[in-house]
Amino acid sequence: DTEVTQTPKHLVMGxxxxxxxxxxxxxxxxxMYWYKQKAKKPPELMFVxxxxxxxxxxxxxxxxxxxxxxxxxxxxxLHALQPEDSALYLCASSQGxxxxxxxxxxxxxxxxx
Amino acid sequence: xxxxxxxxxxxxxQEAETVTLSCTYDTSESNYYLFWYKQxxxxxxxxxxxxxxxxxxxxxxxxxxxxFQKAAKSFSLKISDSQxxxxxxxxxxxxxLPIIQxxxxxxxxxxxxxxxxP
Numbered sequence: 001d002t003e004v005t006q007t008p009k010h011l012v013m014g015x016x017x018x019x020x021x022x023x024x025x026x027x028x029x030x031x032m033y034w035y036k037q038k039a040k041k042p043p044e045l046m047f048v049x050x051x052x053x054x055x056x057x058x059x060x061x062x063x064x065x066x067x068x069x070x071x072x073x074x075x076x077x078l079h080a081l082q083p084e085d086s087a088l089y090l091c092a093s094s095q096g097x098x099x100x101x102x103x104x105x106x107x108x109x110x111x112x113x
Numbered sequence: 114x115x116x117x118x119x120x121x122x123x124x125x126x127q128e129a130e131t132v133t134l135s136c137t138y139d140t141s142e143s144n145y146y147l148f149w150y151k152q153x154x155x156x157x158x159x160x161x162x163x164x165x166x167x168x169x170x171x172x173x174x175x176x177x178x179x180x181f182q183k184a185a186k187s188f189s190l191k192i193s194d195s196q197x198x199x200x201x202x203x204x205x206x207x208x209x210l211p212i213i214q215x216x217x218x219x220x221x222x223x224x225x226x227x228x229x230x231p
Contacts (some may be wrong), residue, residue, distance in 0.1 A: 018220035031215045041223035042204055043158065050216040088156060096215035098147050100208070 003027075006091050006105035014113055015081060021108045023074040024089030029103070030096035032074040034066060037088040037107070042070060051096070081112045115140045115207050116193065117222035123229040126195055133180075134190045134225050136205030144210040148219070153201040161203070166189065192227075198227045209229045 004025045013019045023032065031050045035043035046057035049068040063085075065077040074091060088107045094100075116139045137145070150159040164172045164181050171179050176193045192199055205222040213219045 031217065033217075040224075042224055043219075044221075045218060048216040048218070049213040053214075054214045055214050055220065058133075090156075090158065092158070094215070094217055097212070099212070099215065100163060100217070101160050102158075102217055102219065106155060106157045109156075 004091055004093055004103050004105035006089075007018055008108060009106065010109045010111075012111045012113060013078065015083070016028055017081075018077070018079045019053075019107055020078065021076040021089055021091075021110075023043040023076075023093075023105060027093065027101070027103065028071075028095070029073060029093035029099075031094045032068065032094040033094075033097070033102065034074070034076050035064075035090040037090055037093065039087075044083050064094065081110075083112050086110055086112045114121045115142070115204050115209065116222055117207050119203075119205055119222035122223070123226045123228070127230050128195060128197060130195055131191060131193045132195055132227065133228065134192075134203055134205075136188045136190070136222055138186050138188065138205070138207050138222075139163045140207065140209070142209045146207040146208045146210065147179075148208065149177070149179070149188075149190045150204045150206060150221075151199075151201040152204065152224075153198075156213060158204070159173070162190065175178050195229045197229050197231060200227060202226050 024074040034046040037043040047066040090107045091105045092102045094102045145166045161196045162174045180189045207220045
């Protein structure tokens, strides 16, 4: 199993809603990532969890709240988003120490209305 | 800070032709990796090929090969015998070493949209 599974595939939410994005992998990877990708732009790193601890936060606004309940699961909790937060949110994982290949999911297309 | 530049926003070739995508980068690091990722319409980023900076030999993966010029900070991707399934957005990416606590930090270029025509 070399898959990173993201749910949902599409999400439309209002600015006052609270929603969560979910990412799961069963490859035994110990590092998991959230990226944000605007249309026709490259992915931008948001957060990295390494061995279930938050190791990188790229100065992301607090309306985005990551959570890593266990080594296979990564969530991104969303609250009070703005229309400019509409984007493709990609999850990725890598093996951990010394690993150079990241495996990506197919993303969640988020629209904030 | 590292920057990655892809100067070709779009390219288009006929099936079976060879195409080369350009990438330059700027860094003061001496130890790093370079990657090419493709993103087809399915949206999933897929690793195409990687190159370790300390290796002089250019990486190859089947129809994909790179021309790595470390002094010029250039890392181009050559796709031979192009196929319709190669149609995708291609991103060049940089990662400095060491990888701290297993957490990679990829810096992507702006991407090149490649279309393979039948």
